[in-house]
Amino acid sequence: MNTQRFAGKVMVVTGAAQGIGRAVALRAAAEGAKVVFVDRADFVHEVAAEAEGADTAAFMADLETYEGAASALAFAAQRFGGIDILINGVGGAIRMRPYAEFEPAQIDAEVRRSLMPTLYGCHAVLPHLLERGGGTIVNISSNATRGIRRVPYSAAKGGINALTQSLAMEYAEQHIRVVAIATGGTEAPARRIPRNAAGDTEQEKQWMSEAVEQVTQSTFFKRYGNIDEQVGPILFLASDEASYITGSVLPVAGGDTG
Template sequence: MTMPVGGAADEQGIFTPQRFKDQVVIVTGAAQGIGFAVAQRIAREDGTVVMVDRAELVHDKAKELAGTGAGEVYSTTADLETFAGAQSAVDFALEKAGSVDVLINNVGGTIWAKPYEHYTPEEIEKEINRSLFPTLWMCRAVLPALIGNSSKEDSRSEQGVIVNVSSTATGGINRVPYAAAKGGVNAIVSALAHEAAHHNVRVVAAAPGGTLAPARAVQRGPLPDDEQEKAWYQQIVDQTVDSSLMKRYGTLDEQTAPICFLASKEASYITGSVLPVSGGDQG
């Protein structure tokens, strides 16, 4: 989960120039938070970035990144809770950039924070739609493009990477539907890695813990509006910190670095793995 903080996002100070040179990277949920920070790092490391979000804000954020590296920066809006939306995002990337090398699935996030018995059926469905289906649909939409990167001369040649952003909230409280969705994301990694390996496509995930981020410009859902809801949310915060061996939230930079590592060729022998990035909390 992300904790809002005042001011701008972390100033990312550690980069690997040209790490994503000549690569096209789709980043979903790219208008703010971890998604924007990932897009920013990849742009600065010379990748061509396709920023996808359902908020129009993504176009302004793309303008911020234009010219920061050797690659281009594109942006498009799409509803990734539908397959049609996911396919439109991939088609846009192929039209603008000509190919796709990496997909980073960042869409998701808790909408409500409360004990499971207080969720309505409609709220449960919305949580699953928000935090599972965008990853499920984007994986399906992008696979043909990744498989089609047919550099078969070297049997070890990597043709594509999918990095899913999961969560250690699979072991958390007051977020059962969200935890179920992120558990599904982890299952996608395990199962799809088996299928995709013979195409030289890697499938991995980072599982962030609590993360400090600027206040969201576009909210996921209603903010707590009474004392009980505030108390339930505070229980999540307390449990997140307590479960971390480092007893704190992480920074945006501490989340983006491992995501970008997993997306890069430096991680070429890692697939089917979910990496907890949560100060020691295994989820």
């Protein structure tokens, strides 16, 4: 394995303050990338500083707005002279409940959280990749396009899959690869910022346990994955080792293809 496979590359990772995004950004920095850690959490600066000896920067932005996505990518291009790779890592179900129990505002919030940052990020990065003469976008999707208790989130991730395939077809002639990874249930450290700031009711906790059971039993291994099992495939798709892969959505979910 080439441990410096991203040497000379500029990578932007969104959702880089915690979870999978944090691990991707730190691993990429260790493998030679110049990395911009983007998140709306202020501790994203602390996380970027963990990459000792690497050339990193941090930028706070709300990626649920187009202005946030555009400003983050403009910062990265100015800071490092261009962009080669974008990892769209923002997303995650806010609530778990049967679809009939979702309120309209909650449906909107799920789509805004798990689709719009990727949709905006892909659009905002294109001028920078075109100026560079090509590049790579890796979208973090999910195998939860089939699952219970999170229909709006599932719909958002289905949108990411469609975006990946259509954008890849449209920009292949400009040497831009667009790929996605469909992550399965993943064990991760406790979030410093919870997915649902309002907290879960006892009923919501029950609904979540039902979703967790479904996710676990749908895998061949009958277990959740871990963060390293997601980071490896993400960075493979981002690297030149995957130069003939575009428009693909790679399931990394223990055999559950969603």
